[in-house]
Amino acid sequence: MSLHERRLTDHELGGNTLWYKDAVIYQLHIKSFLDADGDGIGDLSGLTRKLDYISSLGINTIWLMPFYPSPRRDDGYDISNYKDVSPEYGSVEDFQTFVNAAHARKIRVVIELVVNHTSDEHPWFQRARRARAGSPERDYYVWSDTDDKFAETRIIFVDTEKSNWSWDPVAKSYYWHRFYSHQPDLNYRNPEVVEELLSIMNFWLDKDVDGFRLDAIPHLVEREHTDSENLPETHALLKHIRARLEERHPDVILLAEANLWQEEAREYFGDGDECHMAFHFPLMPRMFMALAKQNARPIKTILRQTNSIPDECQWAIFLRNHDELTLEMVSEAERNFLWETYAADKRARLNLGIRRRLSPLMDQDRRRIELLHMLLFSLPGSPVLYYGDEIGMGDNTDLGDRDGVRTPMQWSDDRNAGFSNAAPHKLALPVIDDPQFSYAAINVAAQDNDPHSLLNWIRQMLALRRRHRAFARGAMRFAKTDDDRVIAYLRTCGEDVILCAANLSSVSLAAKISLPKLADYVPIELAGGTTFPVIGRDSYPLTFQPYAYFWLKLTKAG
Ligand code: NOJ
Numbered sequence: 301m302s303l304h305e306r307r308l309t310d311h312e313l314g315g316n317t318l319w320y321k322d323a324v325i326y327q328l329h330i331k332s333f334l335d336a337d338g339d340g341i342g343d344l345s346g347l348t349r350k351l352d353y354i355s356s357l358g359i360n361t362i363w364l365m366p367f368y369p370s371p372r373r374d375d376g377y378d379i380s381n382y383k384d385v386s387p388e389y390g391s392v393e394d395f396q397t398f399v400n401a402a403h404a405r406k407i408r409v410v411i412e413l414v415v416n417h418t419s420d421e422h423p424w425f426q427r428a429r430r431a432r433a434g435s436p437e438r439d440y441y442v443w444s445d446t447d448d449k450f451a452e453t454r455i456i457f458v459d460t461e462k463s464n465w466s467w468d469p470v471a472k473s474y475y476w477h478r479f480y481s482h483q484p485d486l487n488y489r490n491p492e493v494v495e496e497l498l499s500i501m502n503f504w505l506d507k508d509v510d511g512f513r514l515d516a517i518p519h520l521v522e523r524e525h526t527d528s529e530n531l532p533e534t535h536a537l538l539k540h541i542r543a544r545l546e547e548r549h550p551d552v553i554l555l556a557e558a559n560l561w562q563e564e565a566r567e568y569f570g571d572g573d574e575c576h577m578a579f580h581f582p583l584m585p586r587m588f589m590a591l592a593k594q595n596a597r598p599i600k601t602i603l604r605q606t607n608s609i610p611d612e613c614q615w616a617i618f619l620r621n622h623d624e625l626t627l628e629m630v631s632e633a634e635r636n637f638l639w640e641t642y643a644a645d646k647r648a649r650l651n652l653g654i655r656r657r658l659s660p661l662m663d664q665d666r667r668r669i670e671l672l673h674m675l676l677f678s679l680p681g682s683p684v685l686y687y688g689d690e691i692g693m694g695d696n697t698d699l700g701d702r703d704g705v706r707t708p709m710q711w712s713d714d715r716n717a718g719f720s721n722a723a724p725h726k727l728a729l730p731v732i733d734d735p736q737f738s739y740a741a742i743n744v745a746a747q748d749n750d751p752h753s754l755l756n757w758i759r760q761m762l763a764l765r766r767r768h769r770a771f772a773r774g775a776m777r778f779a780k781t782d783d784d785r786v787i788a789y790l791r792t793c794g795e796d797v798i799l800c801a802a803n804l805s806s807v808s809l810a811a812k813i814s815l816p817k818l819a820d821y822v823p824i825e826l827a828g829g830t831t832f833p834v835i836g837r838d839s840y841p842l843t844f845q846p847y848a849y850f851w852l853k854l855t856k857a858g
Pocket of ligand 1: 374377414479515516557622623
């Protein structure tokens with residue numbers, strides 16, 4: 301019996317097996333969150349101490365960036381041991397303590413799993429390069445005598461890498477890598493590698509993790525005369541992994557990192573038998589585009605082109621994360637426009653993206669930051685927040701690669717932003733102290749005490765969101781407006797009907813929203829509880845300040 305058949309009972313649809321549909325995810329880097337032992341590097345004990353803070357946000361799921369032993373040449377996305385914790389972050393016991401403490405607060409834990417590649421320091425690679433060509437050990441990775449195989453495959457880190465092949469003088473052969481040359485790709489055509497992956501997953505499932513973010517999965521399998529992305533072999537592999545995990549852990553989720561157009565990303569749901577969730581990469585730049593163009597069309601077009609997904613699946617939607625704001629899923633003209641708008645300073649550009657945090661991208665304009673969050677919390681999908689963005693943290697483009705958006709969390713105006721007691725030069729990364737974004741002004745303690753802070757606004761919005769099932773589970777339909785600067789859509793789940801409307805422009809305006817079939821409904825504004833005029837037969841008029849928005853619950857009159 302397929303999973304699809306087994307899962308779709310009425311009881312289960314409302315039940316806990318679909319917890320990820322109600323997830324509000326907080327992404328964080330242990331390294332940069334809180335340093336409890338004073339060595340300058342964040343750790344699991346520090347994170348565990350801050351669980352009450354995370355819980356206070358209204359978050360119910362944490363996504364942990366990689367915490368495994370690693371040479372950290374790609375900040376942990378280069379793993380050298382999958383069944384341990386990097387000593388600077390703590391131990392496996394500390395990890396278990398953290399998971400237990402998170403669960404005690406009803407917070408789920410999704411961990412990063414870099415499945416496509418390892419570090420070149422991983423013992424598998426060290427063994428492979430010394431093993432006889434063609435031997436099972438050598439076959440853990442992908443080798444070739446020449447560097448022209450898989451020639452149609454694009455290069456991802458275009459600023460650093462010239463080829464997907466690198467020469468290994470020990471093996472006297474080229475090895476394949478889709479990312480940095482120190483990250484050799486695993487060979488999933490080798491069944492032993494598949495078994496290794498399952499063993500790693502089971503290791504962490506035994507520590508009670510709730511899911512895995514599967515890094516870079518479109519690249520798992522390669523084949524000659526293709527672009528080696530999204531191959532049927534890769535999908536078959538994911539189905540196999542899902543089925544094997546389901547045998548013991550029916551609640552575990554797989555979250556696909558597949559930076560693709562929506563139709564290809566959708567394939568990672570399979571028929572409900574591959575990944576439970578997938579990031580919606582094309583939606584993200586279009587939210588920034590809609591703001592820059594002061595026009596709803598980019599968002600409407602992409603969501604209209606996004607076909608429905610299996611009932612038990614869910615998109616993960618996001619504004620920013622630990623990487624550059626990727627502009628891979630836009631046209632070249634759109635990319636240039638977004639670069640010009642949001643990264644006029646070329647130091648902010650990296651690969652095909654922008655290495656900046658949300659608040660600097662919005663010039664610290666609270667109205668636009670709120671508007672983007674309002675979209676994030678009300679468009680279909682589970683929202684993912686990136687640590688620090690809830691207080692409007694800044695970035696540091698003087699740091700290399702993507703480090704500028706991974707600086708220490710700003711807890712207070714104390715030494716090192718309250719992140720660590722270590723001497724400042726020992727910190728994993730320097731704290732932000734430029735005058736505009738300094739931790740002296742932008743920190744959790746200050747915002748905690750201010751009822752009007754961004755932090756408290758986010759808490760309130762998430763509290764409202766939790767009260768209405770329509771946001772997490774509801775259907776979504778755009779409402780026509782007479783002005784393209786206004787976006788309006790209905791989220792509906794049974795009797796719960798919410799009209800979301802926003803002015804994407806920098807000017808005040810009045811717009812008419814077409815709401816056929818909703819005549820005689822009364823809108824009630826969610827945050828303040830104010831009753832608005834009843835909806836009549838004609839289009840409904842709404843007036844907006846610049847970048848203003850409404851969440852209106854529609855109830856039948858009388
Ligand atoms: C995607 C991750 O998000 C990124 O940080 C990493 O560098 C690459 N995959 C390679 O693992």
